[in-house]
Structure formats: structure tokens, C-alpha cells
Amino acid sequence: SQTIHQWPATLVQPVGSPLSLECTVEGTSNPNLYWYRQAAGRGLQLLFYSVGIGQISSEVPQNLSASRPQDRQFILSSKKLLLSDSGFYLCAWSVEGREPQHFGDGTRLSIL
Amino acid sequence: SQQGEEDPQALSIQEGENATMNCSYKTSINNLQWYRQNSGRGLVHLILIRSNEREKHSGRLRVTLDTSKKSSSLLITASRAADTASYFCATDGDSNYQLIWGAGTKLIIKP
Numbered sequence: 001s002q003t004i005h006q007w008p009a010t011l012v013q014p015v016g017s018p019l020s021l022e023c024t025v026e027g028t029s030n031p032n033l034y035w036y037r038q039a040a041g042r043g044l045q046l047l048f049y050s051v052g053i054g055q056i057s058s059e060v061p062q063n064l065s066a067s068r069p070q071d072r073q074f075i076l077s078s079k080k081l082l083l084s085d086s087g088f089y090l091c092a093w094s095v096e097g098r099e100p101q102h103f104g105d106g107t108r109l110s111i112l
Numbered sequence: 113s114q115q116g117e118e119d120p121q122a123l124s125i126q127e128g129e130n131a132t133m134n135c136s137y138k139t140s141i142n143n144l145q146w147y148r149q150n151s152g153r154g155l156v157h158l159i160l161i162r163s164n165e166r167e168k169h170s171g172r173l174r175v176t177l178d179t180s181k182k183s184s185s186l187l188i189t190a191s192r193a194a195d196t197a198s199y200f201c202a203t204d205g206d207s208n209y210q211l212i213w214g215a216g217t218k219l220i221i222k223p
Contacts, residue, residue, distance in 0.1 A: 006154075032209065043200060043215040044155075051209060059210075090154055097209035098142055101202075103154030 002027035006091045006104030014112050019064075019078040021107050023091030026072065031093040033074040034101065035066055038088040050074060051097075086111045117214050118201055124220040131188040133217040135201035136181075142204050144177055145211065146186050149198045158186075158199075191221045 006023045013019060025031055032051050036044040046059045048066035056066050063082060067075045074091060088108055092101040117136050125131055135144070143162045147155040161168045161177045161184065168175045174187040188195055198218045202211040 034210070041218070044213040046210055046213075049210055057209070088152075092154075097207060098204040098211075100145060100157040100160055101155070101211065102157065105154045106152070108152070 002093075002102065004091065004093055004102055004104045006107060008107060009105065010108045010110075012110045012112060013081050015083055016080050019076070019081050019085070019109070021076040021089055021091075021109075023074045023076075023104055024072055025074075025093045028072070028093070028095070030071060031095065032097055033068060034092040034094075035074065035076050036090040036092065038090060038106075040088075044090070048076070049097075081111050083111050085109065118199070118217040120217060121215070122218045122220070124222060125191060127191055127193055127221050127223050129191055131191050131195070131219055131221075133186045133199050133219070135184045135186070135214055137184075137201075137203045137205075137212075138182065139203075139205045141179070144175075144184050145202045146173075146175060146184075147200045147202065149200065149216070151197070155200065188219075191219075193221050193223050195219060196221045 003026045034049045035047040037047055038044050048058055050056050050068045053068055064078050088106050090106045091104045094101045119134050141163055143160050145160045146158045148158055149155045159170050159175050161175050172189045177184045198216040200216045201214045205212050
């Protein structure tokens with residue numbers, strides 16, 4: 001069966017520090033991969049999606065970037081975090097874009 | 113921009129009662145999906161209904177879709193405390209690669 005791992009679960013970082021969040025999927029090949037951010041009590045904001053290795057589409061211009069160095073690995077990065085980067089970050093995968101998405105347990109990011 | 117809009121934003125009912133949540137969307141769709149999110153966790157896919165379907169059931173869940181009104185409803189029958197969560201609808205819209213998400217309905221089941 002397919003599983004998705006996302007880590008860390010919680011992260012506290014100072015303003016201006018770098019960020020690296022990692023997500024890996026097991027049990028499937030060539031998945032679509034997604035990074036979302038969710039503000040408290042709100043819906044999902046799509047940040048990046050990827051349909052293949054090295055293929056990244058950005059939905060929101062900001063100081064975040066994403067990479068897909070391997071088929072089932074998706075990384076969210078920042079060189080310098082802002083206070084506004086605080087939030088709940090979710091990684092997800094799907095077989096195709098219109099099909100159900102399967103989510104990791106998220107990373108709670110707090111910027112001090 | 114968000115295509116799906118759920119209402120109500122919040123719903124509080126007694127255990128055992130039925131809970132109904134609604135979702136409206138703006139553009140034509142191929143399918144509409146419902147997800148549940150427990151507090152502090154990732155979303156879990158509940159049910160997918162295609163544009164040529166009008167109703168779908170899964171256990172205590174019943175989803176209806178009215179493409180003429182661009183709306184869907186999620187009914188949870190005989191609610192339980194464990195149903196307390198936020199519920200989101202998502203549509204595919206014009207995109208082949210992403211879903212468009214609503215802001216969610218927060219459901220609280222009182223014991």
C-alpha cells in the first residue's frame with residue numbers, strides 16, 4: 001500500500017533562517033506531488049505541484065521554493081524565512097491531477 | 113482563488129443527529145471530492161463524485177451533486193463524537209493538475 005511521510009511534525013525557526021521540509025511517498029511511481037499551506041482555521045493554499053522529476057509549478061510567488069530530486073521525494077525550501085511563512089504545511093500526492101489526493105500529517109512551522 | 117465554498121462555516125450538533133454541509137462552485141467540473149481533517153492532522157479523502165453522478169454513498173456518508181446549481185452536499189447520518197472535524201470540498205475545474213479547495217466547514221459533535 002502507498003504511504004506518505006512528512007517531517008518534521010513541528011518546527012520553530014527564527015526569522016531569516018533557512019528552511020527545508022521533506023516529503024517522501026512509498027508504494028507508487030511517478031505520483032503528482034503537492035505542497036500546501038494552511039493558515040489556522042482556513043482552507044488550503046496550493047504552493048507548488050510537480051508532475052515529474054525536476055518539474056515544479058509555482059502557484060504563489062514568494063520566498064519559498066520546491067524541488068523534486070527523486071521520483072517520490074518533494075522538498076520545500078527557503079533561504080530566509082519571514083514571519084508570514086508561519087503556518088501548517090501539508091504535502092500530498094495523487095495518481096493524476098483530478099484524482100483523490102493523499103496527505104501527510106503536516107508540519108507546524110512557527111517563525112519567531 | 114477558491115472555487116468551492118462550504119456552508120455553514122461551522123456546525124454544532126448533538127451526537128446521533130444528522131449533519132449536512134454544502135459546497136458551491138463556479139466553473140464546470142469533472143468531479144467533486146470531500147475530505148475530512150481532524151485537528152492538527154492531514155486531510156483524509158472521503159468520497160469522489162463524478163459530474164455524471166447525482167448521488168453516492170459510503171457508509172454513513174451520502175453525497176449529492178447538482179451540476180445545474182453547481183452545488184454539492186455531504187450528509188453524515190447518526191453522527192458520532194469521532195466525526196468532529198473540518199470538512200472540505202474540492203473540485204477539479206479547468207485544471208488537469210490541481211484541485212480547487214473550499215474554506216471548509218468545522219463540525220462539532222456534542223456528546
